Amino acid sequence: MTNLFSVFDPSSSVMNLSLNWLSTFLGILLLPTIYWLMPSRYSLIWSKITSTLHQEFNTLLGPTGHPGSTFLFISLFSMIVFNNFLGLFPYIFTSSSHLTFTLALALPLWMSFMLYGWINHTQHMFAHLVPQGTPPVLMPFMVCIETISNIIRPGTLAVRLAANMIAGHLLMTLLGNTGPSLSLTILSFLIIGQIALLVLESAVAIIQSYVFAVLSTLYSSEVN
Template sequence: MMTNLFSVFDPTSSIFNLSMNWVSTMLGMLILPMMFWLIPTRTSLIWNKVISTLHKEFKTLLGENGLNGSTFIFISVFTMILFNNFMGLFPYIFTSSSHLSFTLTLALPLWMSFMIYGWINHTQHMFAHLVPQGTPPVLMPFMVCIETISNVIRPGTLAVRLAANMIAGHLLMTLLGNTGPSLTYSIMSLLLITQIALLVLESAVAMIQSYVFAVLSTLYSSEVN
Protein backbone atom coordinates (compact mmCIF):
# COMPACT_ATOMS: atom_id res chain seq x y z
CA MET A 1 0.00 0.00 0.00
CA MET A 2 1.44 3.36 -1.00
CA THR A 3 1.44 5.66 2.03
CA ASN A 4 2.18 8.86 0.11
CA LEU A 5 0.95 9.69 -3.37
CA PHE A 6 4.17 11.51 -4.21
CA SER A 7 6.35 8.59 -3.10
CA VAL A 8 6.29 7.29 -6.69
CA PHE A 9 8.65 10.15 -7.55
CA ASP A 10 11.17 9.34 -4.80
CA PRO A 11 14.60 8.01 -5.86
CA THR A 12 14.29 4.58 -4.27
CA SER A 13 16.11 2.17 -6.62
CA SER A 14 19.65 1.54 -5.45
CA ILE A 15 22.67 -0.68 -5.90
CA PHE A 16 24.99 -1.11 -2.91
CA ASN A 17 22.95 1.58 -1.09
CA LEU A 18 23.71 4.08 -3.88
CA SER A 19 20.71 5.79 -5.48
CA MET A 20 20.68 4.92 -9.18
CA ASN A 21 17.70 7.00 -10.32
CA TRP A 22 19.77 10.17 -10.78
CA VAL A 23 21.90 8.32 -13.35
CA SER A 24 19.22 9.22 -15.93
CA THR A 25 20.40 12.83 -15.67
CA MET A 26 23.87 11.83 -16.84
CA LEU A 27 22.79 9.68 -19.78
CA GLY A 28 22.80 12.71 -22.07
CA MET A 29 26.58 12.86 -21.78
CA LEU A 30 26.70 9.46 -23.47
CA ILE A 31 23.93 9.98 -26.04
CA LEU A 32 24.00 13.63 -27.16
CA PRO A 33 27.73 14.01 -28.05
CA MET A 34 27.47 11.18 -30.60
CA MET A 35 25.81 13.46 -33.16
CA PHE A 36 28.95 15.62 -33.27
CA TRP A 37 31.19 12.69 -34.23
CA LEU A 38 29.03 10.95 -36.82
CA ILE A 39 28.08 11.85 -40.39
CA PRO A 40 25.34 14.55 -40.25
CA THR A 41 21.88 13.02 -40.24
CA ARG A 42 18.42 14.51 -40.39
CA THR A 43 18.26 14.49 -36.61
CA SER A 44 21.48 16.45 -36.24
CA LEU A 45 20.43 18.89 -38.97
CA ILE A 46 17.11 19.53 -37.20
CA TRP A 47 18.91 20.00 -33.89
CA ASN A 48 21.37 22.46 -35.47
CA LYS A 49 18.39 24.39 -36.84
CA VAL A 50 16.85 24.50 -33.34
CA ILE A 51 20.12 25.72 -31.82
CA SER A 52 20.58 28.45 -34.45
CA THR A 53 16.98 29.63 -33.95
CA LEU A 54 17.44 29.76 -30.18
CA HIS A 55 20.74 31.59 -30.59
CA LYS A 56 19.11 34.31 -32.70
CA GLU A 57 16.21 34.70 -30.28
CA PHE A 58 18.38 34.80 -27.16
CA LYS A 59 20.72 37.26 -28.88
CA THR A 60 17.73 39.54 -29.50
CA LEU A 61 16.62 39.26 -25.86
CA LEU A 62 20.09 40.02 -24.51
CA GLY A 63 20.47 43.08 -26.73
CA GLU A 64 23.64 44.73 -27.94
CA ASN A 65 25.13 44.88 -24.44
CA GLY A 66 25.03 41.10 -24.00
CA LEU A 67 28.35 39.31 -23.77
CA ASN A 68 29.39 37.31 -26.83
CA GLY A 69 28.79 33.60 -26.37
CA SER A 70 26.43 34.02 -23.42
CA THR A 71 23.54 32.64 -25.51
CA PHE A 72 25.19 29.21 -25.53
CA ILE A 73 24.89 29.04 -21.73
CA PHE A 74 21.11 29.27 -22.01
CA ILE A 75 21.04 26.90 -25.00
CA SER A 76 22.92 24.36 -22.86
CA VAL A 77 20.43 24.83 -20.02
CA PHE A 78 17.56 24.39 -22.50
CA THR A 79 19.14 21.21 -23.86
CA MET A 80 19.72 19.70 -20.42
CA ILE A 81 16.19 20.40 -19.19
CA LEU A 82 14.63 19.20 -22.46
CA PHE A 83 16.59 15.94 -22.34
CA ASN A 84 15.66 15.24 -18.72
CA ASN A 85 12.01 16.09 -19.32
CA PHE A 86 11.83 13.65 -22.23
CA MET A 87 13.71 10.95 -20.34
CA GLY A 88 11.03 11.09 -17.66
CA LEU A 89 8.38 10.15 -20.23
CA PHE A 90 9.86 6.68 -20.67
CA PRO A 91 8.67 3.90 -18.33
CA TYR A 92 10.76 3.11 -15.24
CA ILE A 93 13.06 6.12 -15.76
CA PHE A 94 13.35 8.62 -12.95
CA THR A 95 12.21 12.19 -13.81
CA SER A 96 14.95 14.29 -12.25
CA SER A 97 13.45 17.58 -13.47
CA SER A 98 10.40 17.01 -11.25
CA HIS A 99 12.51 17.51 -8.10
CA LEU A 100 13.44 20.87 -6.60
CA SER A 101 16.94 19.59 -5.87
CA PHE A 102 17.51 19.51 -9.65
CA THR A 103 15.62 22.67 -10.67
CA LEU A 104 17.01 24.81 -7.84
CA THR A 105 20.51 23.62 -8.71
CA LEU A 106 19.99 25.18 -12.15
CA ALA A 107 18.03 28.30 -11.17
CA LEU A 108 19.87 29.45 -8.03
CA PRO A 109 23.45 29.63 -9.42
CA LEU A 110 22.21 31.39 -12.58
CA TRP A 111 20.29 34.02 -10.61
CA MET A 112 23.10 34.45 -8.07
CA SER A 113 25.69 35.00 -10.80
CA PHE A 114 23.44 37.58 -12.47
CA MET A 115 23.00 39.45 -9.19
CA ILE A 116 26.69 39.40 -8.25
CA TYR A 117 27.74 40.56 -11.71
CA GLY A 118 25.05 43.26 -11.85
CA TRP A 119 25.60 44.74 -8.40
CA ILE A 120 29.39 44.82 -8.81
CA ASN A 121 29.63 46.17 -12.36
CA HIS A 122 26.33 48.05 -12.86
CA THR A 123 25.35 49.21 -9.37
CA GLN A 124 23.44 52.34 -10.41
CA HIS A 125 21.57 50.41 -13.08
CA MET A 126 20.52 47.79 -10.52
CA PHE A 127 19.32 50.50 -8.12
CA ALA A 128 17.35 52.11 -10.95
CA HIS A 129 15.54 48.80 -11.53
CA LEU A 130 14.15 48.92 -7.98
CA VAL A 131 12.07 52.03 -8.80
CA PRO A 132 10.04 51.84 -12.03
CA GLN A 133 9.99 54.96 -14.17
CA GLY A 134 7.18 57.38 -13.34
CA THR A 135 6.64 56.14 -9.76
CA PRO A 136 5.30 58.90 -7.42
CA PRO A 137 7.74 59.81 -4.61
CA VAL A 138 5.24 58.69 -1.95
CA LEU A 139 5.14 55.13 -3.35
CA MET A 140 8.89 54.77 -3.90
CA PRO A 141 9.64 52.99 -0.56
CA PHE A 142 6.84 50.49 -1.21
CA MET A 143 7.97 49.92 -4.79
CA VAL A 144 11.52 49.22 -3.61
CA CYS A 145 10.20 46.58 -1.19
CA ILE A 146 7.95 45.00 -3.84
CA GLU A 147 10.67 44.96 -6.50
CA THR A 148 13.21 43.52 -4.04
CA ILE A 149 10.86 40.71 -3.03
CA SER A 150 9.97 39.92 -6.66
CA ASN A 151 13.69 39.82 -7.48
CA VAL A 152 14.58 37.55 -4.56
CA ILE A 153 11.87 34.97 -5.33
CA ARG A 154 12.87 34.64 -9.00
CA PRO A 155 15.00 31.49 -8.60
CA GLY A 156 12.22 29.91 -6.53
CA THR A 157 9.58 30.66 -9.16
CA LEU A 158 11.82 29.27 -11.91
CA ALA A 159 12.44 26.06 -9.97
CA VAL A 160 8.88 25.55 -8.72
CA ARG A 161 7.35 26.27 -12.15
CA LEU A 162 9.46 23.59 -13.82
CA ALA A 163 9.08 20.99 -11.06
CA ALA A 164 5.32 21.55 -10.61
CA ASN A 165 4.55 21.33 -14.33
CA MET A 166 6.57 18.15 -14.72
CA ILE A 167 5.19 16.42 -11.64
CA ALA A 168 1.54 17.37 -12.35
CA GLY A 169 1.26 15.48 -15.64
CA HIS A 170 3.20 12.48 -14.36
CA LEU A 171 1.00 12.34 -11.26
CA LEU A 172 -2.18 12.43 -13.36
CA MET A 173 -0.89 9.65 -15.63
CA THR A 174 0.06 7.59 -12.57
CA LEU A 175 -3.38 8.03 -11.01
CA LEU A 176 -5.16 7.03 -14.22
CA GLY A 177 -2.81 4.09 -14.76
CA ASN A 178 -3.47 2.71 -11.26
CA THR A 179 -7.21 2.51 -11.99
CA GLY A 180 -6.65 0.25 -15.03
CA PRO A 181 -6.90 -3.21 -13.38
CA SER A 182 -10.36 -2.47 -11.98
CA LEU A 183 -11.93 -1.27 -15.24
CA THR A 184 -13.89 -3.10 -17.92
CA TYR A 185 -12.59 -3.50 -21.48
CA SER A 186 -14.83 -0.75 -22.89
CA ILE A 187 -13.69 1.80 -20.32
CA MET A 188 -10.11 0.55 -20.66
CA SER A 189 -10.06 1.63 -24.31
CA LEU A 190 -11.11 5.14 -23.28
CA LEU A 191 -8.39 5.10 -20.62
CA LEU A 192 -5.75 4.16 -23.20
CA ILE A 193 -6.86 6.99 -25.49
CA THR A 194 -6.73 9.39 -22.55
CA GLN A 195 -3.26 8.18 -21.56
CA ILE A 196 -1.97 8.63 -25.12
CA ALA A 197 -3.43 12.15 -25.23
CA LEU A 198 -1.78 12.94 -21.89
CA LEU A 199 1.52 11.57 -23.17
CA VAL A 200 1.34 13.88 -26.19
CA LEU A 201 0.49 16.77 -23.86
CA GLU A 202 3.42 15.91 -21.59
CA SER A 203 5.73 15.90 -24.62
CA ALA A 204 4.58 19.42 -25.44
CA VAL A 205 4.97 20.47 -21.80
CA ALA A 206 8.51 19.05 -21.76
CA MET A 207 9.48 21.31 -24.66
CA ILE A 208 7.54 24.36 -23.47
CA GLN A 209 8.86 24.30 -19.90
CA SER A 210 12.49 23.96 -20.98
CA TYR A 211 11.97 26.86 -23.39
CA VAL A 212 10.27 28.98 -20.70
CA PHE A 213 13.09 28.31 -18.23
CA ALA A 214 15.74 29.31 -20.77
CA VAL A 215 13.88 32.44 -21.96
CA LEU A 216 13.21 33.70 -18.43
CA SER A 217 16.85 33.13 -17.49
CA THR A 218 17.86 35.13 -20.57
CA LEU A 219 15.50 37.96 -19.62
CA TYR A 220 16.88 38.05 -16.07
CA SER A 221 20.38 38.19 -17.53
CA SER A 222 19.48 41.07 -19.85
CA GLU A 223 18.30 43.20 -16.91
CA VAL A 224 21.71 43.38 -15.28
CA ASN A 225 23.51 44.94 -18.29
Protein backbone atom coordinates (compact mmCIF):
# COMPACT_ATOMS: atom_id res chain seq x y z
CA MET A 1 0.00 0.00 0.00
CA THR A 2 1.42 3.36 -1.02
CA ASN A 3 -1.15 5.18 1.12
CA LEU A 4 -4.28 4.46 3.17
CA PHE A 5 -6.63 4.91 0.23
CA SER A 6 -4.72 2.69 -2.23
CA VAL A 7 -6.84 -0.32 -1.13
CA PHE A 8 -9.80 1.34 -2.85
CA ASP A 9 -8.01 1.77 -6.20
CA PRO A 10 -9.31 -0.32 -9.13
CA SER A 11 -6.72 -3.09 -9.57
CA SER A 12 -8.27 -6.09 -11.36
CA SER A 13 -7.86 -5.96 -15.12
CA VAL A 14 -7.87 -8.24 -18.16
CA MET A 15 -6.19 -6.89 -21.34
CA ASN A 16 -6.08 -3.39 -19.76
CA LEU A 17 -9.86 -3.40 -19.19
CA SER A 18 -10.78 -2.67 -15.56
CA LEU A 19 -13.04 -5.41 -14.18
CA ASN A 20 -13.71 -3.67 -10.87
CA TRP A 21 -16.53 -1.55 -12.23
CA LEU A 22 -18.41 -4.72 -13.27
CA SER A 23 -19.37 -5.01 -9.57
CA THR A 24 -21.76 -2.09 -10.25
CA PHE A 25 -23.91 -4.44 -12.35
CA LEU A 26 -23.88 -7.43 -9.95
CA GLY A 27 -27.09 -6.08 -8.39
CA ILE A 28 -28.88 -6.94 -11.64
CA LEU A 29 -28.38 -10.63 -10.76
CA LEU A 30 -30.65 -10.13 -7.72
CA LEU A 31 -33.51 -8.67 -9.76
CA PRO A 32 -34.92 -11.62 -11.83
CA THR A 33 -36.38 -13.32 -8.73
CA ILE A 34 -38.90 -10.44 -8.50
CA TYR A 35 -40.41 -11.53 -11.84
CA TRP A 36 -41.09 -15.17 -10.85
CA LEU A 37 -44.75 -16.19 -10.96
CA MET A 38 -44.71 -17.40 -7.34
CA PRO A 39 -43.70 -14.43 -5.15
CA SER A 40 -40.97 -15.27 -2.64
CA ARG A 41 -40.48 -13.63 0.77
CA TYR A 42 -37.61 -11.62 -0.66
CA SER A 43 -39.74 -10.20 -3.50
CA LEU A 44 -42.60 -9.41 -1.09
CA ILE A 45 -40.22 -7.51 1.23
CA TRP A 46 -38.73 -5.63 -1.73
CA SER A 47 -42.17 -4.70 -3.11
CA LYS A 48 -43.17 -3.47 0.37
CA ILE A 49 -40.01 -1.28 0.49
CA THR A 50 -40.60 0.15 -2.99
CA SER A 51 -44.30 0.89 -2.31
CA THR A 52 -43.35 2.68 0.95
CA LEU A 53 -40.72 4.72 -0.91
CA HIS A 54 -43.23 5.49 -3.67
CA GLN A 55 -45.71 6.93 -1.12
CA GLU A 56 -42.99 8.94 0.64
CA PHE A 57 -41.55 10.39 -2.58
CA ASN A 58 -45.07 11.25 -3.74
CA THR A 59 -45.56 13.23 -0.51
CA LEU A 60 -42.24 15.04 -0.99
CA LEU A 61 -42.99 15.91 -4.62
CA GLY A 62 -46.44 17.23 -3.75
CA PRO A 63 -49.37 17.75 -6.12
CA THR A 64 -47.20 19.61 -8.67
CA GLY A 65 -44.89 16.61 -9.21
CA HIS A 66 -45.02 14.75 -12.52
CA PRO A 67 -46.78 11.36 -12.32
CA GLY A 68 -44.32 8.47 -12.43
CA SER A 69 -41.29 10.54 -11.47
CA THR A 70 -41.07 8.61 -8.17
CA PHE A 71 -39.92 5.53 -10.14
CA LEU A 72 -36.78 7.41 -11.15
CA PHE A 73 -35.85 7.98 -7.49
CA ILE A 74 -36.81 4.43 -6.46
CA SER A 75 -34.51 3.09 -9.20
CA LEU A 76 -31.77 5.44 -7.99
CA PHE A 77 -32.21 4.18 -4.41
CA SER A 78 -32.17 0.53 -5.57
CA MET A 79 -28.98 0.97 -7.59
CA ILE A 80 -27.08 2.72 -4.79
CA VAL A 81 -28.25 0.30 -2.05
CA PHE A 82 -27.24 -2.73 -4.17
CA ASN A 83 -23.79 -1.25 -4.78
CA ASN A 84 -23.30 -0.28 -1.14
CA PHE A 85 -24.19 -3.77 0.07
CA LEU A 86 -22.09 -5.56 -2.54
CA GLY A 87 -19.10 -3.49 -1.42
CA LEU A 88 -19.37 -5.10 2.04
CA PHE A 89 -18.54 -8.54 0.61
CA PRO A 90 -14.86 -9.55 0.44
CA TYR A 91 -13.03 -9.03 -2.88
CA ILE A 92 -15.87 -6.99 -4.42
CA PHE A 93 -14.93 -3.48 -5.53
CA THR A 94 -17.02 -0.74 -3.84
CA SER A 95 -17.92 1.48 -6.78
CA SER A 96 -20.06 3.83 -4.63
CA SER A 97 -16.96 4.91 -2.67
CA HIS A 98 -15.56 6.64 -5.79
CA LEU A 99 -16.51 10.15 -6.88
CA THR A 100 -16.60 9.02 -10.54
CA PHE A 101 -19.65 6.90 -9.67
CA THR A 102 -21.41 9.31 -7.27
CA LEU A 103 -20.82 12.43 -9.39
CA ALA A 104 -22.06 10.57 -12.48
CA LEU A 105 -25.37 10.12 -10.63
CA ALA A 106 -25.60 13.54 -8.93
CA LEU A 107 -24.46 15.89 -11.74
CA PRO A 108 -26.90 14.83 -14.53
CA LEU A 109 -29.81 14.85 -12.05
CA TRP A 110 -28.99 18.34 -10.74
CA MET A 111 -28.29 19.67 -14.25
CA SER A 112 -31.60 18.37 -15.61
CA PHE A 113 -33.54 19.86 -12.66
CA MET A 114 -31.83 23.24 -13.16
CA LEU A 115 -32.42 23.30 -16.93
CA TYR A 116 -36.06 22.28 -16.51
CA GLY A 117 -36.61 24.90 -13.78
CA TRP A 118 -34.91 27.82 -15.51
CA ILE A 119 -36.54 27.10 -18.90
CA ASN A 120 -40.11 26.40 -17.70
CA HIS A 121 -40.38 28.28 -14.38
CA THR A 122 -37.89 31.16 -14.68
CA GLN A 123 -39.79 33.56 -12.39
CA HIS A 124 -40.23 30.84 -9.75
CA MET A 125 -36.48 30.08 -9.85
CA PHE A 126 -35.58 33.77 -9.41
CA ALA A 127 -37.99 33.95 -6.45
CA HIS A 128 -36.13 31.03 -4.82
CA LEU A 129 -32.91 33.08 -4.73
CA VAL A 130 -34.42 35.54 -2.22
CA PRO A 131 -36.20 33.91 0.75
CA GLN A 132 -39.47 35.49 1.84
CA GLY A 133 -39.15 38.28 4.40
CA THR A 134 -35.51 39.17 3.57
CA PRO A 135 -34.67 42.85 4.28
CA PRO A 136 -33.81 44.83 1.10
CA VAL A 137 -30.27 45.54 2.39
CA LEU A 138 -29.46 41.82 2.64
CA MET A 139 -30.97 40.83 -0.72
CA PRO A 140 -27.71 40.96 -2.79
CA PHE A 141 -25.93 38.83 -0.16
CA MET A 142 -28.81 36.34 -0.01
CA VAL A 143 -28.74 35.95 -3.81
CA CYS A 144 -24.99 35.16 -3.64
CA ILE A 145 -25.43 32.68 -0.78
CA GLU A 146 -28.42 30.93 -2.40
CA THR A 147 -26.61 30.72 -5.78
CA ILE A 148 -23.50 29.17 -4.19
CA SER A 149 -25.58 26.71 -2.14
CA ASN A 150 -27.42 25.74 -5.33
CA ILE A 151 -24.23 25.21 -7.33
CA ILE A 152 -22.53 23.01 -4.71
CA ARG A 153 -25.53 20.68 -4.36
CA PRO A 154 -24.29 17.94 -6.75
CA GLY A 155 -20.86 18.09 -5.07
CA THR A 156 -22.33 17.68 -1.59
CA LEU A 157 -24.55 14.80 -2.77
CA ALA A 158 -21.60 13.00 -4.36
CA VAL A 159 -19.07 13.65 -1.56
CA ARG A 160 -21.55 12.67 1.19
CA LEU A 161 -22.15 9.24 -0.34
CA ALA A 162 -18.50 8.56 -1.28
CA ALA A 163 -17.08 9.80 2.05
CA ASN A 164 -19.54 7.81 4.17
CA MET A 165 -18.87 4.62 2.22
CA ILE A 166 -15.08 4.99 2.24
CA ALA A 167 -14.85 5.97 5.95
CA GLY A 168 -16.30 2.74 7.33
CA HIS A 169 -14.41 0.56 4.85
CA LEU A 170 -11.16 2.34 5.72
CA LEU A 171 -11.70 1.86 9.45
CA MET A 172 -12.41 -1.85 8.94
CA THR A 173 -9.29 -2.21 6.75
CA LEU A 174 -7.06 -0.47 9.30
CA LEU A 175 -8.40 -2.56 12.20
CA GLY A 176 -8.16 -5.76 10.13
CA ASN A 177 -4.51 -5.11 9.26
CA THR A 178 -3.57 -5.00 12.96
CA GLY A 179 -5.04 -8.48 13.55
CA PRO A 180 -1.97 -10.71 12.84
CA SER A 181 0.21 -8.88 15.40
CA LEU A 182 -2.29 -9.08 18.30
CA SER A 183 -2.62 -11.60 21.11
CA LEU A 184 -5.56 -14.03 21.20
CA THR A 185 -7.47 -12.09 23.89
CA ILE A 186 -7.26 -8.72 22.09
CA LEU A 187 -7.96 -10.46 18.76
CA SER A 188 -11.31 -11.75 20.07
CA PHE A 189 -12.26 -8.15 20.99
CA LEU A 190 -11.13 -7.00 17.54
CA ILE A 191 -13.36 -9.58 15.82
CA ILE A 192 -16.37 -8.47 17.93
CA GLY A 193 -15.55 -4.84 17.02
CA GLN A 194 -15.32 -5.76 13.32
CA ILE A 195 -18.71 -7.50 13.43
CA ALA A 196 -20.23 -4.41 15.13
CA LEU A 197 -18.64 -2.20 12.45
CA LEU A 198 -20.03 -4.44 9.72
CA VAL A 199 -23.55 -4.06 11.17
CA LEU A 200 -23.02 -0.29 11.32
CA GLU A 201 -21.80 -0.28 7.69
CA SER A 202 -24.91 -2.22 6.64
CA ALA A 203 -27.07 0.47 8.26
CA VAL A 204 -24.97 3.23 6.62
CA ALA A 205 -25.38 1.48 3.22
CA ILE A 206 -29.18 1.79 3.49
CA ILE A 207 -29.26 5.24 5.11
CA GLN A 208 -26.90 6.87 2.60
CA SER A 209 -28.78 5.53 -0.42
CA TYR A 210 -32.06 6.73 1.16
CA VAL A 211 -30.56 10.18 1.89
CA PHE A 212 -29.29 10.48 -1.70
CA ALA A 213 -32.72 9.57 -3.14
CA VAL A 214 -34.65 11.84 -0.72
CA LEU A 215 -32.41 14.88 -1.35
CA SER A 216 -32.71 14.34 -5.13
CA THR A 217 -36.51 14.26 -4.70
CA LEU A 218 -36.46 17.48 -2.66
CA TYR A 219 -34.26 19.24 -5.24
CA SER A 220 -36.67 18.21 -8.01
CA SER A 221 -39.72 19.37 -6.01
CA GLU A 222 -38.19 22.86 -5.74
CA VAL A 223 -38.19 23.44 -9.51
CA ASN A 224 -41.90 22.60 -10.00
